[in-house]
Amino acid sequence: RKYVYDFAEGNKDLKDLLGGKGANLAEMTNLGLPVPPGFTITTEACQAYLATGAEPDGLADQIAGHLAALERGMGRRLGDPDDPLLVSVRSGAKFSMPGMMETVLNVGLNDRSVEGLARQAGASADPAASGGSDRFAWDSYRRLIQMFGKTVCEVPGEEFEQALDDAKRARDTTDDLDLDADDLRGLVDAYKKIFKEHTGREFPQEPREQLDLAIRAVFDSWNAERAMVYRRQERIPADLGTAVNVVAMVFGNLGPDSGTGVAFTRDPASGAQGIYGDYLANAQGEDVVAGIRNTVPLQELERIDRNSYHELLDYMARLERHYRDLCDIEFTIEHGKLWMLQTRVGKRTAAAAFVIAGQLVDEGLIDLDEALHRVNGAQLAQLMFPRFQLDHGFQAVATGIGASPGAAVGAVVFTSARAVELAGEGRDVILVRRETNPDDLNGMIASRGVLTSRGGKTSHAAVVARGMGKTCVSGADELDIDVPGRRFTVAGQTVTEGDVVSIDGTTGKVYLGRVPATPSEVVQYFEGELDPETTNDALVKAVHRIMSHADAARRLAVRTNADTAADAARARRFGAEGIGLCRTEHMFLGDRRELVERLILAREPDEREAALAALLPLQRADFVEIFREMDGQPVTVRLIDPPLHEFLPPLEQLAVDVAVAQERGEDVAKEEALLAAVRRMHEENPMLGLRGVRLGLVIPGLFAMQVRAITEAAVECTRQGLRSCPEIMVPLVGAVQELETVRAEAERIIGEVVGGSDIEVLIGTMIEVPRAALTAGQIAEAAEFFSFGTNDLTQMGWGFSRDDVEGAFFWRYLELGIFGISPFESIDADGIGRLVRIAAEEGRAARPGLKIGVCGEHGGDPDSVHFFHSVGLDYVSCSPFRVPVARLEAGRAAV
Numbered sequence: 001r002k003y004v005y006d007f008a009e010g011n012k013d014l015k016d017l018l019g020g021k022g023a024n025l026a027e028m029t030n031l032g033l034p035v036p037p038g039f040t041i042t043t044e045a046c047q048a049y050l051a052t053g054a055e056p057d058g059l060a061d062q063i064a065g066h067l068a069a070l071e072r073g074m075g076r077r078l079g080d081p082d083d084p085l086l087v088s089v090r091s092g093a094k095f096s097m098p099g100m101m102e103t104v105l106n107v108g109l110n111d112r113s114v115e116g117l118a119r120q121a122g123a124s125a126d127p128a129a130s131g132g133s134d135r136f137a138w139d140s141y142r143r144l145i146q147m148f149g150k151t152v153c154e155v156p157g158e159e160f161e162q163a164l165d166d167a168k169r170a171r172d173t174t175d176d177l178d179l180d181a182d183d184l185r186g187l188v189d190a191y192k193k194i195f196k197e198h199t200g201r202e203f204p205q206e207p208r209e210q211l212d213l214a215i216r217a218v219f220d221s222w223n224a225e226r227a228m229v230y231r232r233q234e235r236i237p238a239d240l241g242t243a244v245n246v247v248a249m250v251f252g253n254l255g256p257d258s259g260t261g262v263a264f265t266r267d268p269a270s271g272a273q274g275i276y277g278d279y280l281a282n283a284q285g286e287d288v289v290a291g292i293r294n295t296v297p298l299q300e301l302e303r304i305d306r307n308s309y310h311e312l313l314d315y316m317a318r319l320e321r322h323y324r325d326l327c328d329i330e331f332t333i334e335h336g337k338l339w340m341l342q343t344r345v346g347k348r349t350a351a352a353a354f355v356i357a358g359q360l361v362d363e364g365l366i367d368l369d370e371a372l373h374r375v376n377g378a379q380l381a382q383l384m385f386p387r388f389q390l391d392h393g394f395q396a397v398a399t400g401i402g403a404s405p406g407a408a409v410g411a412v413v414f415t416s417a418r419a420v421e422l423a424g425e426g427r428d429v430i431l432v433r434r435e436t437n438p439d440d441l442n443g444m445i446a447s448r449g450v451l452t453s454r455g456g457k458t459s460h461a462a463v464v465a466r467g468m469g470k471t472c473v474s475g476a477d478e479l480d481i482d483v484p485g486r487r488f489t490v491a492g493q494t495v496t497e498g499d500v501v502s503i504d505g506t507t508g509k510v511y512l513g514r515v516p517a518t519p520s521e522v523v524q525y526f527e528g529e530l531d532p533e534t535t536n537d538a539l540v541k542a543v544h545r546i547m548s549h550a551d552a553a554r555r556l557a558v559r560t561n562a563d564t565a566a567d568a569a570r571a572r573r574f575g576a577e578g579i580g581l582c583r584t585e586h587m588f589l590g591d592r593r594e595l596v597e598r599l600i601l602a603r604e605p606d607e608r609e610a611a612l613a614a615l616l617p618l619q620r621a622d623f624v625e626i627f628r629e630m631d632g633q634p635v636t637v638r639l640i641d642p643p644l645h646e647f648l649p650p651l652e653q654l655a656v657d658v659a660v661a662q663e664r665g666e667d668v669a670k671e672e673a674l675l676a677a678v679r680r681m682h683e684e685n686p687m688l689g690l691r692g693v694r695l696g697l698v699i700p701g702l703f704a705m706q707v708r709a710i711t712e713a714a715v716e717c718t719r720q721g722l723r724s725c726p727e728i729m730v731p732l733v734g735a736v737q738e739l740e741t742v743r744a745e746a747e748r749i750i751g752e753v754v755g756g757s758d759i760e761v762l763i764g765t766m767i768e769v770p771r772a773a774l775t776a777g778q779i780a781e782a783a784e785f786f787s788f789g790t791n792d793l794t795q796m797g798w799g800f801s802r803d804d805v806e807g808a809f810f811w812r813y814l815e816l817g818i819f820g821i822s823p824f825e826s827i828d829a830d831g832i833g834r835l836v837r838i839a840a841e842e843g844r845a846a847r848p849g850l851k852i853g854v855c856g857e858h859g860g861d862p863d864s865v866h867f868f869h870s871v872g873l874d875y876v877s878c879s880p881f882r883v884p885v886a887r888l889e890a891g892r893a894a895v
């Protein structure tokens, strides 16, 4: 079996076998770009090693063969004492993954070849700059021991850092360029001691042994803890394995005519065309991003090395045309000769993704379908939050993980209680914690944003904040938080309770003070306040163009969940094509509570009827308003769902009130009756109690009143010249008999109210109890439409209640990789999704043409939208703000 590929043998489509880095190095090689020669050990070799614990037969020989060819091509031998070939050993899986082994540079150096390297460097450099050739060689050697020790042999990296700092301090400098050859020689000795102390052996002098140990370490790093957790979360198969790239070294640290840099073919922040990147003269590898010295903007390279600069621009243009996308590039210049060390399709901000996709269509490189694939709903959602102004001039004092997007500004507080208190006084607060736990829930609700010094994208803070749509930066570990002292320190400054900070939940940046924020121009566009034809905002133009294409392409309709006319109006502006869920419970709140109390306390039928009769015109007026807003579009109204005691005061409060009033000798007959009712209606598990259709069957006249209000409102709208299309939805049905009973009464009322006019009122049901999904064929006999209530279906399918579990243990499940993502954020396709699939299939089999939608929050979640598309549903319905996201994703699912 062939385990090793020369760069000339691969190409960019072989990512499975060669990993991303290897496949792209091969592609550049074959494009004729100057890539240092090298070879890639395949993921299959890694898989074989991981399966058996030993390198597969033949691998060592194949490596030897490719190494020999490399040596012949370069005219040098690995680690040769007089003129050594050095190589880098670089991991590279199909997907880039945190936790994999970091690159080891300068493999092949030892006590003897370091001298040879110095002599060769001295001979090749121009005399003026060559004072550093000894320095260069010893610097390369110390880097090898440091990288090899840390990544291959797990020597704590801080020890090397410490020794380096000591050496610099002895020279009274902070710049590593001030260390001369002797200093570095001394540092090599110190590093070797550290190495021996931690590994119990000398630093390996045999070049091939260095190479083999590094390759094996790359294989082993596939199973590093962090990589495994990441894979579980991202559902990356555990057996893909990683490839290993062995690349001839080129040196950016040979003097001022050498250097290393990174480049982007467009601005990865805004998408603007131009030249973006950083360059650092006389430096190796990671120095550019490590921030040890100040880089210069890439444009300056023109002044430093004109030829290399223009050569690089030429390659950038070629790569971009070739990959038909933004590329990022790593390069090194050795004595004025440019070398390309890496390229890949580059990461970019949400705004840049849209702008670049639009530009590439203009440039004829991609078509609109492809443009649709280049963006996604998560990016669009990000763009719909307010954000901090560009060029605001503030310097971030810390950078954590952008865990939940948005731009939040407020006074810092360190406890949940203070958050609630200050928010109660009308102040904007940012809750700052090391990490949050379920006790912080109220504080999180009261805050504009949450900032933690620990934890990642799946920490408690992150998960709960995302669920609330609250801005969150997690894991800002530069913050030193002192909760009892009510302060934190960062970057040498102390921030105490009440000081204002600004946090950016997209970039993870933390600022001291009030950073000015701007509303989202994308929202202004959706609101109709920005005309995409006349604006010169490149982002708005690109969003408009791509959204229009998504709308033309999609098969799923998008409706909204809206309970009020105002929500309905906004959703319509955002492109909703109807209401998929209009909840009616808010219509029982406020002044109307009293009527609900009367209804509940009624002892005689006429008392109950009087209460219902009083509610009827109020509800009818609500519906008229909503139907008017949605003129011509369907409106699905859900009959009342929550248990009625939710409309009564809580038991403890009521008991206290009654006792106090009795004390005063007041007449408390009514309150006592209420108290008794509350006691009677108490439920251990309200979620599984008397609610939904069960209420309708137990409380005579309640559903009838609502059906009448809906139908009368439709008649009223028709009279006003509007067209209303009400759909009455019965919640929580588990058996067809429930629905049949409600339906019989509803049909009678509808017939009565509609009379001869041609108003059509549909009657259907939610599918949110697992039994309903499993008996959907029967239920469809009595339903003109289905709407999946995926929130309840998830709760009942998993047997957990959202309010109880999200804060209590989801973080742990996410950490363990049991969930890749909360099943409330994204539909659990294997389990709950299976119920959806069964119900859709069996429902349609029983009633061809059955209208089926989704009204859970999943309707606005990108992955879930793709799933519902694949099941063949007719529409999704989501909150108004999510409507554009659903439109975009429905389009993406269809092309």
Ligand code: ADP
Binding pocket: 036, 087, 088, 090, 091, 102, 103, 105, 247, 248, 249, 250, 251, 284, 285, 286, 330, 331, 332, 341, 342
């Ligand atoms: P990462 O995946 O973290 O980017 P890389 O394998 O790209 O790791 O390498 C880390 C750094 O070392 C990069 O700056 C890269 O350009 C540099 N590098 C890697 N191989 C070589 C080489 N053969 N010669 C010079 N620099 C190299």
Ligand code: MG
Binding pocket: 330, 342
């Ligand atoms: Mg790299």
Ligand code: MG
Binding pocket: 641, 731, 768, 789, 792
């Ligand atoms: Mg429900």
